[in-house]
Amino acid sequence: MKYFALLLLILSIPANAEEAIVFGVHSTTAPLEWRDNGVDQGFNVELMESIGLLLNKPITVRRKTFQQLVSDMHSSDSDVDVIAVVSPVNFRRELAQSDPVYATHAKAFTLQGEDYIDNWSDLVGKRVAIKNGAFVDIFLKNQPQDFTQVKVDLYETGFQMLMSKEVDVVLAENFVARRLQPKYPSVRSASDALIFGAFTFVSHPANAPLLKEINDALRQLKISGEYDRLVNKWFGMGREKFDITSTHQKMLTLSIVISIISAMGMLYTFSVSRSLKYRSEALALELQQRKIAEQKIRSLSQQFQAVLDGIPHGMTIFDKQMQCLWSNDNNQLLTHSQFHYIDGTPFDLAESVKSVIDSKKSFIADMGYLAQYWQVQIHPIADEQAVVLLEENTEQQHLRQANDEASRLASLGELSAGVAHEINNPTGIIIHSIALFAEAMKDLQPAAEYYQQQNPFWLIAGLDPQAAFAEINHSNEVVEESAKRISRIVNDLKCYALPNLSANHQATSLNEVVQVAQRLTANQLKRFQVTVELADPSPIIKGDAQQLHQVLINLIQNACHAMDTTNGHIHLRTAMKGKAAYVSVEDNGSGMDKATLKRITEPFFTTRRSYGGSGLGLSVCSRILKEHHSEMKVTSTLNQGSQFTLVFSAIEPEQSAPFSPISSSTTNSRKPIQ
Structure with a gap:
């Protein structure tokens, strides 16, 4: 029937058909391009024949080596018109390319027992076999990596070198590797997809009109459903297509x-x-x-x-002797040395499986691996067998930690409000008593002067009476100012601990927001040189002062973490420009690179994970600023510092309550901020 259909295809071509399209084939990889009983077939071959029928051109298949075909495509005198190759995603070859034909990927292959490869960094220092001119080779020319590249003519050559330990890793295209693995049983898949690519038709630039016709025909096949039929025929039946x-x-x-x-x-x-x-x-x-x-x-x-x-999760079936009866190839972590319980206790897979089989009771536990979290489930099934399920739950763990941290912060807010109330009472007594002492000293000074005239050698606390009265008055002023400062900080803390109300947006002074945040972070700022530059009059915006305090406090604390105490400098500034109000926090700390700068507002992203950072600070700040219809601009240079500028819409003076003017500039040099 196959040859009869081919005969009908040849007879259906009109006598006046144009010159045949020569399609170069280099692979014997089912189901793409392979040969059965001397007949070339496969997905790419049948797709090109369908394109030829639409273009009214016969297709001639010419089989050469991969290197010969690549060389032919760079020559305008080649006897081959078009070939099918894989190109990395987002990379364009020098030659003319068609629309994507079919997706594929490449991943790492190693010998049994080698460590799993999570990313490119795990290849550092290794000898990696790469097929010369393949899409992996094209990708690495634009994205160099820190490992030794060993160029081979075929992927099978790389597998042979891996068996003889001449290389450590082979980066191979998926379809070819799946065909080769049955021939090399000690070679295993050691990573997820590292590079994604797509099959495309490629030709010399001189054949650009032909490639345009092929592209148009390819799109017609996709619209008509013929393309889907071919995909289902060659890729829709499962793993047997590869063998x-x-x-x-x-x-x-x-x-x-x-x-x-x-x-x-x-x-x-x-x-x-x-x-x-x-x-x-x-x-x-x-x-x-x-x-x-x-x-x-x-x-x-x-x-x-x-x-x-x-199934996206790992599934493995063991018997009591720990023989793997079946696995979907996602269980390498189960025996990894760094795979352990969340509390750090080592995980023994064999012991857990035997315990489940003996007790006939399921086992469920949360595990940790580097910065990831996993859940392991072991369930008894048939006689003396157990199934092990492995599922990543890093995101759920992060959400649970964020919820716990939010609960702790809510409890801390309630406790802060209670502590502030308790501190306010003795502070009020101190202020009241100091006022009484000051008035009493004024009344006692004439009596002291009279007594000094009667007794010239009279001393108060070992000091001359005049000096003693001056010292007492100075001490009263210092105590009174310190008590007022305590009162201000307590009031700021009470406002900061109040619950957030999204509709609680009122006329707010940006200068006052900066001053409150400055007082609440005085303990951190005292180690650095601080410059404060406030606009006069203060910019007025409509917002929630409590939430804006939270934003400024977070930015100031981040600046403190980024600086060295020996020469750290923080610059706080408010300004007005037209109808826009600005607040900026600038430091001369470690700064950020471009990759970090792009991710600073992502939830759970932090560069201070080892110091207890949660990665939620700037994410919460971003949410608050969006609620205030404001914008955060960030500029940062590595090892030079960062500047965070908040831009708000100012409101007209008649729309806001009057605020007392604030001095435009203050400077503080490594002293507690008053």
Whole structure:
């Protein structure tokens, strides 16, 4: 039937058809480009033949090596018009390319027992085999990595070098690797996809008109559904498509065996008697029914296997002797030395599996691996067997930690309000008593002067009475100012601890916001040189002062963390420009690189994880600023410092309550801020 369909295809081409398109093929990788009984077929070949029918041009398949085809595409005199190659995503080859034909990827392959490769950094210092001119090679020319590249002519050469330990890792394209793995059982997949690519048709720039026609035909095939039919035919049946050549060989052997058995049966049938004819027919019918049943069972098994392979979480079945009966190849972490309980206790997979099998009770626990969190479930199944499920729950753990931290902060807010109330009472008594002392000293001074005239040698606390009265008055002023400062800080703390109300936006002075934040962070700021520059009059905006205090406090604390105490300098500034009001926090600390700068407002992203940072500060600040319809501009230079500028819409003076003017500039040099 195959050859009959090919004959019909050839006969359907009009006599006046244009010159044939020569399609270069280099691979024997099912299901893309392979050869069965001398006939070239596969997804790329059939897709190109469908394109040829639309363009009214016959397709000639010409098979060469990969390097020959790449060289041909750089020559305008080549006898090959177009080839199919893989290009990395977002990378354009020098040659003309079509629309993407089919997606693929490349990942790392190592020998059994080697460590799992999570990312490019795990390849540092290793010898990595890379096919010369392949899409992995093209990618690495633009994205150099810190490892030794060993160029090979074929992926299979890389696998052979891996077996002989001439290289440590092979970066191979998925379809080819899946075909090669049955031939090299000690080679295993050691990573998730590291590079994503897409098959495209490629030609010399001189063939640009032809490539445009191919592109138009390709789009028509996608619209008509023919493309989907080919995809389903070659990729829709599961894993057997990758090993179709070996499957054909097995089927051929089975056919020969069945033919021999049939021939022997025929001889036996003719040699015995015709009385056994009906019995032979019955046996033939039974054999046919068994074949049909076996085919159905095989198809169901393949579908079930495809479902299991598609599960995103790790699943492994062990027996009591810890033999792996089945796995979807996602269980490497279970035996990793850094895979442990959250409290740091080492995890023993064998002991846990045997305990579950013996007790017939399930086991569920949360685990840690580097900066990730995982949940392990072990359930007893058939006799002396257990299934191990591995699922990543890093995000759930982060959300749980954020919820716990929010609860602690809420409790701290309530406690702060109570402590502030308790401090206010003795502070009020101190202020009242100091006022009484000051008035009493004024009344006592004439009596002291009179007594000094009667007794010239009279001393107060070892001091001359005049000096003693001056010192006492100075002490009263210092105590009174300190008590007032305590009162201001307590009031600021009470306002900061109040619950947030999104609708509580009122006329707010930016200068006052800066001063409150400055007082609340005085303990951190005292180690640095601080310059405060406040606009006069103060910019007035509509907002929630408590939430703005939170934003400024967070920015000031981040600036303190980024600086060295020996020469750290923080500059706080408010300004007005037109209808815009500005607040800026500038430091001369460590600064940030571009990669960090892009992620500073992401929840849970922090560069201070080892110091207890949660990664929520700037994320909360960003949310508050969005509620205030404001904008945060950030400029930062590595090892030079950062500047955070908050831009608000100012309101007209008649829309706001009057505020007392504030001095435009103050400077503080490593002293507690008053």
